[in-house]
Amino acid sequence: MKQLGFGMMRLPLLKEDDFTNIDYEQVNQMVDAYMDAGFNHFDTAFVYHEGAGEPAFKKCVVDRYPRDSFKIATKLPLFVITEESQLEPIFAEQLKNCGVDYFDYYMLHNVSGFTENAWKNVDLYSFIQKKKEEGFIRHIGISTHGNAEFLEEILFEHPELEFVLLQINYIDWEDESIESKKCFEVAKKYGKQVMIMEPYKGGFLADVPEEAEKIMKEYNPDRSVVSWAMRFVANLDADVVLTGASTLEQLESNIQEYNNADPLNDEELEILETVSEIINSNITVDCTKCRYCVDSCPEEIDISKLFDLYNKHKLLEKDDWTQFGNAYLNYSKLSGVGIASDCSECETCIEECPQQINIPEVLKDVAKTFETEIYGFTD
Ligand code: SF4
Ligand code: SF4
Known part of the structure; x- marks a missing residue:
């Protein structure tokens, strides 16, 4: 089912800067609002919230909803892998963290070209394929921020991969270093399911410079700034659009924008090109707050x-x-x-x-x- 995904990377906190101190009560409300809206795809990772992300998913989703009512995607933390012997214990820990017997989607996290040296003697692809064969994973894939050439190499060498999670938004679509559009086209060429992350580019596209907002509002005063970003991704031929809400209010807004995401016309696409230029000239550091560093x-x-x-x-x-x-x-x-x-x-x-x-x-x-x-x- 094509749908809005619940990204659990930036959950609400009870204490600012303490990323393990999650506001579970608010997350429960967010999960309920999300499920009530008819969606069911949750996305987490071993490293989110400094290790508290997967247990938060268990507490707020698994412990409160039947297993067949939701889908869970999580990720193998490549950054810590240097030896084959680490794989089984980490995978077992992830199943336990999440409180499930199997993952619907499991991916190699941030395959980028940077971390490969550390795990060059570890066959991660065979490992996830084996786990799929054993029944612990339904679908295997990767998340990557690599460029199109890099992605093509991987998809060519690993036809067993079923999906890719890509950073896609209107500002990165034609960007020469991110290459969202080219990556999307490569994934489609290889017949892969595409999931989209960072549709608002870590919040940048929800809080655009005044000059850009003015252009958007002049064209259509009834549309919010984020609606442009959502409409851009929601109409691509992708299966899931992940947004990482940090409050119930943000989540409700994401649901509303997704449900009202009619396609952009040619004039609106041209406006987004101008808006992208304005935003790019205003962003000093292109940080999406993923916190991997x-x-x-x-x-x-x-x-x-x-x-x-x-x-x-x-x-x-x-x-x-x-x-x-x-x-x-x-x-x-x-x-x-x-x-x-x-x-x-x-x-x-x-x-x-x-x-x-x-x-x-x-x-x-x-x-x-x-x-x-x-x-x-x-x-
Ligand atoms: S600087 Fe850190 S938080 Fe920002 S995008 Fe890079 S890894 Fe993510
Ligand atoms: S911020 Fe500086 S000290 Fe910290 S990891 Fe990066 S280079 Fe090293």
Whole structure:
């Protein structure tokens, strides 16, 4: 069934910055609203919410709904795999975390070209195929942020894969480094089922610059900004559109936008090209807040949070430039976290970043902006 998917990557939290402290009560409400709307595809991963994501799925979905009423997709964390012997225990742990006997969809998480060196002697593809044959998985696939050439190589070498999870949204569609459109076409050429992630690009497309919003509203005052992003993806020939809501309100809005996603006309598609240009010229760091980098940082820098503050600061620079500087100052006072200038340039995080951001380089700008220019608390 073609449908809206419930991405469980950014669930509501009871305490800001504590990603394991999930607001289960609100997640329950979100799950109920989602199921009531007639959808049933949940997407999680071993690493989401620092390991608390799969257990949250169990608590809020499996423990409350019959197994045949929902589908679950989860992912094998390639970032931690270096040996064959790790596979069985991690897979068993995932089944237990999720409280299920089988996964409907199971994928290799973020096959990117970066992590392959670590697991080059581990046959991950055979492992997931074996688990499928044993009845623990219904469908096998990959999630990837790699380019079209990379994806084609994988799909050519692994005809057993049944689906791919791709980053697709209107701003990345023609982007030369992301190549959403080309990746989509490659997946279709190989006859694969396509699932879409990041339709709002980590929230960027829900909160576009004023100039872009004005163009959208002038064309159609009744349409919200996010409706343009949803209509773009919902009308592609894909099976699932995943959105990662962080509140009940966001989830309800996603459901409404999905249900009202009529196709964009040629004029609207042209408007989106202009909007994309405006957004691109305003985004300082292309971070989607996936947080894959955060666990790898020996200095415990919350890279995702600092990039978010930095982007917001850059957008508002002329109006209210201390607002995010103050947030940075508050962050710097937390115990057990590193600030931008703590970066040792070890480059571990770069390999984790699906958006291919040169994190240590950007952190130098973050440190310069928040630590030197605003508060001068570095030498
Ligand atoms: S390069 Fe900097 S931010 Fe990246 S992992 Fe190393 S210390 Fe952390
Ligand atoms: S810097 Fe890259 S890996 Fe880290 S949160 Fe942003 S997009 Fe994800």
